[in-house]
Amino acid sequence: MARIAYILLCHKAPDEVIRQAERLTAAGDMVAIHFDARTPRADYEAIRAALDANPSVTFARRRVKCGWGEWSLVAATLQALKAAEEAFPRATHFYMLSGDCMPIKTAEYAHAFLDAExxxxxxxxxxxxxxxxxxxxxxxxxxxxxxxxxxxxxxxxxxxxxxxxxxxxxxxxxxxxxxxxxxQWWCLRRxxxxxxxxxxxxxxxxxxxxxxxxxxxxxxxxxxxxxxxxxxxIRTRTLTFLMFSDYGMPVTFYNDHYDLLLAQDFLFARKISPEAHELKARLGTLYAATGVAFSPSNEGRSLYRFLTGRGREGRRFAPRFWETESSLGRERELMIVTCKKWHVAKRLVDRVHAVTGLPAVAYLFNEEATDLPDLGGIQATLEKRTRHRRALMRMLFDHYGTDRLVICLDPSNIDLMQDFYADRSRTRLLEIQCRFSDDYLAGHAQRVGLAGPRTPPEVLDRLLPTIRHDMVFESDRIRDAEFPGFYRIDEARPPDENADALAGFLSIPPHTAREIAATDYLFDD
Known part of the structure; x- marks a missing residue:
């Protein structure tokens, strides 16, 4: 009969690690644990104290400081794998797990499944x-x-x-x-x-x-x-059920996903929410059960695509869809250009895209006609874009296949700036300072509906100082917000000075920033 040695990579929640190891070993299997060396020593010692006496648990001889995308994740896996191979000579299979995984079948079913082939x-x-x-x-x-x-x-x-x-x-x-x-989630024979x-x-x-x-x-x-x-x-598949949203993040499972998970043709699932205590308790009890019959229908991914697709159109399940994974993502960079002269900001981001290749979207929360890809309906109106702004931004990052994106916002949108700065993503802001002639302000008053073609000159004369003051107020409000990563370029400055700000804002070399700043038509009206 199959005997499984689980290779458990974890980096948090020592109490959950202990419960997971006890659950797996109680069913007759074994566990080799690697606990990330970046975590507090006290957490690791708590796990050792709880599990050292369990003969079916071993630990990696050396703890590795793990980082996403690095060799360190493979090194950590090898440390645990070597420990398991030496400590458990009766193990027939070695199965990779994370601390976010839970069984969705019984141990009895898992052993029979591995014995079958x-x-x-x-x-x-x-x-x-x-x-x-x-x-x-x-x-x-x-x-x-x-x-x-x-x-x-x-x-x-x-x-x-x-x-x-x-x-x-x-x-x-x-x-x-x-x-x-x-x-990375595999199950290999001895x-x-x-x-x-x-x-x-x-x-x-x-x-x-x-x-x-x-x-x-x-x-x-x-x-x-x-x-x-x-x-x-070799069966080119994983035995761990996982899904990714259409904007690139792992789907998290909650208490009401129990029946859906059991219906999938897999042995484990990730990621289980840390708050899904009822789901974890039910799945833990399930793993130790015997005589349970399963009839996998394997509709999980297609059902998820259907429900979330309807959610994007606002027909059903929309609140849950937009609330789940609402962060832009810790690894992503959002660069915001703000300028009252929209044509100047558009020229700048067009030039940035041409020179650096960075994707850029101009005034997507201000202009209905902004050129956006089809994102399932969320981009259809300004009201939808603003209401679901973080989900929209996540989908744009995914559509362009990038972790760095430039957008334009009007200086009046300080609420959007504050919301994006409150996210876990890395956000920077560039303000473009322009000079506003009376003719420009009169045209602006007409564009926003404060004046019309037949507005008397004396009315405009009284109106223009107020409009100018509002623009100064919006700029001062942005400065007073003290956003980190704030940069400014100015129409009155020479290109070399503006290039310094652009280089910092875009994280690009100085010579590339100078090429952008030297655009001769940048501030033309």
Missing amino acids: DADYIESFDFFASDWIKTGLKAERLVYRHLFNERRNKRLFYAALQAQKRLGLTRRVPADLQVMIGS RTVEAVLDFIRARPDVMRFFRTTWIPDETFFQTLVRHLVPADQ
């Missing part, structure tokens, strides 16, 4: 031929060396990448490997794990290659398993 379960698609990577870097993950963390040191990450591109410092993939890609561990001891060149590959947890095991195991013994 002599196979490894791991997503393993051709890196170059498949469309597994939807957005962002692709070949660059492999052919360049990545020494910095993109989330913690974004500027250094991209500076190093651009330097390698300019200097032609590409590298070759190890000649005998076909690089594969897929989910002989496969032993073959992988033997391979990495014999091939330091492969280890050097993957240590500086970007997001190697999606390629390392996927490539080595395909290299070492006959294709007919």
Whole structure:
């Protein structure tokens, strides 16, 4: 009968880790734990104190400080995998889990499932031929060396990448490997794990290659398993049910998802909400149960797409759709350009896009006619865009396949600026200071409905100082808000001075910023 050693990677909630390990081992399985070295030592010691006496639990010999996209995630997995392979000689399968995973079948069902086929379960698609990577870097993950963390040191990450591109410092993939890609959540047989561990001891060149590959947890095991195991013994799928929203974030499961999860043809699911206490209790009880019959219908993903699609149109389930995962995302950068002269801001962001390639959207919360992609109806009206502004921004980031986006806002939209600054994303603001002639202010008064073609000159004379004062007030209000990452360029300044502000705002080299700032028609009326 199958005996499973779970490779548990976790970085928080020590009490939940303890309960998860106790639940899994109570059903006769084993657990090897790697607890992120970035977490407090006291949390790790609490886990050790609770589980050290359990013979079915072992710990990675060395704790690794983990970072998303880094080799450290693979290193942590290998530490736990080696510990499990040594401590549990009776384990027949090794199954990767995170602290956010929960079983959605019984242990009895899981063992029978693994006994039914002599196979490894791991997503393993051709890196170059498949469309597994939807957005962002692709070949660059492999052919360049990545020494910095993109989330913690974004500027250094991209500076190093651009330097390698300019200097032609590409590298070759190890000649005998076909690089594969897929989910990091796998279940491998014992002989496969032993073959992988033997391979990495014999091939330091492969280890050097993957240590500086970007997001190697999606390629390392996927490539080595395909290299070492006959294709007919690999099932190119994961046994852990997970979904991503249409704007790129993992879907989180809550108490009312119990029946949906049990209906999926998988053994575990992630991510379970930390607040879903009832769901966790029910799934924990389920894992230890016997004699439970399951009839997987596997409709989870299609049902999710249907319900969220209706939510976008405001027909049903809309509040839950927009409230869930409402943050733009900690790893994303939103750069806001604000200017009362909309044509000046539009010229600037058009020039930024032309020179840097950064996607830019002008005045999407101010102009109904702003050119936007079809995002399922959320972009249809200004009222919808404003009401669901964070969801709209998430979908735009995903549509353009970027973590950096430039938008324009009118200076009166300080409420939107404050909302975006309150998000976990990295937000910066650039104010464009312009000079306003009386003729321009008169035209502005007509555009916003304060005056018409037949308004008497004496009425305009009284109105224009008020309009000018309002523009000064909006600018002062932005300054008084003391937004971090605030920059300003001014029509009256020379291009070199404006270039300094642009370089900081856009995180671009000074010479590139000068090229943008030197646009000779930028401030023309």
